Each structure stands twice: as structure tokens, then as C-alpha cells.
Amino acid sequence: MLDLLLPELNKTIIMVFFSTVFSVILGFILAIISITTAPNGLKPNRVVYKILDTIINILRGFPFLILMVAIMPITKLLVGKSIGTTAAIVPLTIAAAPFVARVIESALKEVDPGVIEAAKSFGASNTQIIFKVMLKEAVPAITSGLTLTVISIIGYSAMAGTVGAGGLGDLAVRYGYQRYQTDIMIVTVVILIIIVQALQTLGNYLYKKLA
Structure with missing residues (x-):
């Protein structure tokens, strides 16, 4: 069983x-870009904000499969193939990026406006306000959000594993479902649960340390 699990676990980790x-x-x-061009942002631009906001919302609502x-044509253009572990990284990135954008945007919006105004009164530039004030204040919330993203x-x-990307999902389907080897499916699910619990615990620890 280890000969089956380890290579697929490695693929999942890579993806x-x-x-x-x-x-x-x-x-x-x-x-x-979104937080800067928002109506109450540092450099409002209604057109850019609306276009970006629409694109993010569309991608977030797209079913992953x-x-x-x-x-697939874009994936093949970028990595030379449309299936496999490397190819799966492209759709995984595109699917997760809008979620990350919303997580970071929401965290930055929660920063106390008074802190931003104080930075402006000291002559801080927009870049300094974003990177030295807003991001610094939002680090705990961003950390928590990125944990959920992972x-x-x-x-x-x-899910990607079910359509040729490999990994633990592919192993569970091929052996646990198609070949009725329930033990492999159970072990695969347990491994995924352990990974998720470990990541959540680490995320909670970092949040408390950074808060």
C-alpha cells in the first residue's frame, strides 16, 4: 500500500x-489593485475596479471541474500538456487566486481608517501605506484566510486527480471506487484529513502569534 500511497501523496504535495x-x-x-482602485481606496478608479471585481466574482463562481x-487549451499552451500533475497546477492556481484576492482584500478593508489617515498626515505615500501600514495590520487575518485557501x-x-492529474484523489477513485478496494480509500481519506487538521492547527497557531 505504501508503494501506491507515497508517489500519489508526493503528487498532491507538489500540486x-x-x-x-x-x-x-x-x-x-x-x-x-482592487483595494487601491475601490471607490474609497487610495487611488479610486471606477472602471478598473468594476472590471476587476466582475472578473474575480466570475472566477470564484466557476465550478472547478x-x-x-x-x-485546457491555456494549460497546454503554458505547460505543454493538458493533463497530469504539472498541468493541474494551472487550473488550481486560477481557481484559488480569486479566493486569495478576496481574502487579502477583506483583510485590508478591516484595517482601521484612522491608522491610514494618520499615515497620510505623516506624508506616507500610497505604496508605504499599503505595504508598511495596511498589510502589517492585516497579517493575522490574511494568515487565517490563507490557511482556508490551502x-x-x-x-x-x-477533484483534479479524478481527471488525470494524479494524487490522492486519483488513487481513491481508481482503487477505492473502481476496484472496490475500500481499505485504500479509507487510508487515503484519513491521510487527507490529517493533512487538513495539521494545516488548520498550524494556521490557528500562527494567527494567535501574529494577532
């Missing part, structure tokens, strides 16, 4: 790690 990194980078950029199939990506990766 989740790189998807998380790329989605956080992309989501961070989207969040900064449909999204994965719909962007857990969501783990769930997405399990």
Missing part, C-alpha cells in the same frame, strides 16, 4: 504547494 504559491502571488496583485476542462486547494487537487 498544492505550487498552486498555493502562484495563487497567493496572483491573488495578492489582484487584491492590491468545468473550469479545469474549459481552460485547505480548499487540497480539496480541488483531489
Whole structure:
């Protein structure tokens, strides 16, 4: 069983790690643009904000399996293939990035306006306000939100496994469902639960440390 589990666990870790990194980078950029161009932002721009807000909402509402199939041409263009562990990173990133953007945007919106006004009165630039004031204040909330994001990506990766991406989800379907090997499905589910619980515990710990 270990010979089956370890390679697929490794694939899941690869998918989740790189998807998380790329989605956080992309989501961070989207969040900064959104919070800056919002009606009450540092540099309001109604057109940019509305377009970005609409795109984020559409992507967030897209069912992951449909999204994965719909962007297969883009995936193939970027990584040279449309199925497999590496290919799955593309739809996983696109699916998670809007969620990350909303998490960071919401955290930044919760920053006390008085702190921002105080920074402005001291002559801080917009860039300094975002990176040295707003992000610093929002770190605990962002950490908590990113924990949920990673857990969501783990769930997405399990779904990706059912359509050729490999990983624990693929193993559970191929052996646990199609071949009726219930023991493998149970072990796979237990491993996923342990991973999720460990991540949630780590996220809670970091939140308390940073709060």
C-alpha cells in the first residue's frame, strides 16, 4: 500500500504547494489593485475596479471541474500538456487566486481608517501605506484566510486527480471506487484529513502569534 500511497501523496504535495504559491502571488496583485482602485481606496478608479471585481466574482463562481476542462487549451499552451500533475497546477492556481484576492482584500478593508489617515498626515505615500501600514495590520487575518485557501486547494487537487492529474484523489477513485478496494480509500481519506487538521492547527497557531 505504501508503494501506491507515497508517489500519489508526493503528487498532491507538489500540486498544492505550487498552486498555493502562484495563487497567493496572483491573488495578492489582484487584491492590491482592487483595494487601491475601490471607490474609497487610495487611488479610486471606477472602471478598473468594476472590471476587476466582475472578473474575480466570475472566477470564484466557476465550478472547478468545468473550469479545469474549459481552460485546457491555456494549460497546454503554458505547460505543454493538458493533463497530469504539472498541468493541474494551472487550473488550481486560477481557481484559488480569486479566493486569495478576496481574502487579502477583506483583510485590508478591516484595517482601521484612522491608522491610514494618520499615515497620510505623516506624508506616507500610497505604496508605504499599503505595504508598511495596511498589510502589517492585516497579517493575522490574511494568515487565517490563507490557511482556508490551502485547505480548499487540497480539496480541488483531489477533484483534479479524478481527471488525470494524479494524487490522492486519483488513487481513491481508481482503487477505492473502481476496484472496490475500500481499505485504500479509507487510508487515503484519513491521510487527507490529517493533512487538513495539521494545516488548520498550524494556521490557528500562527494567527494567535501574529494577532
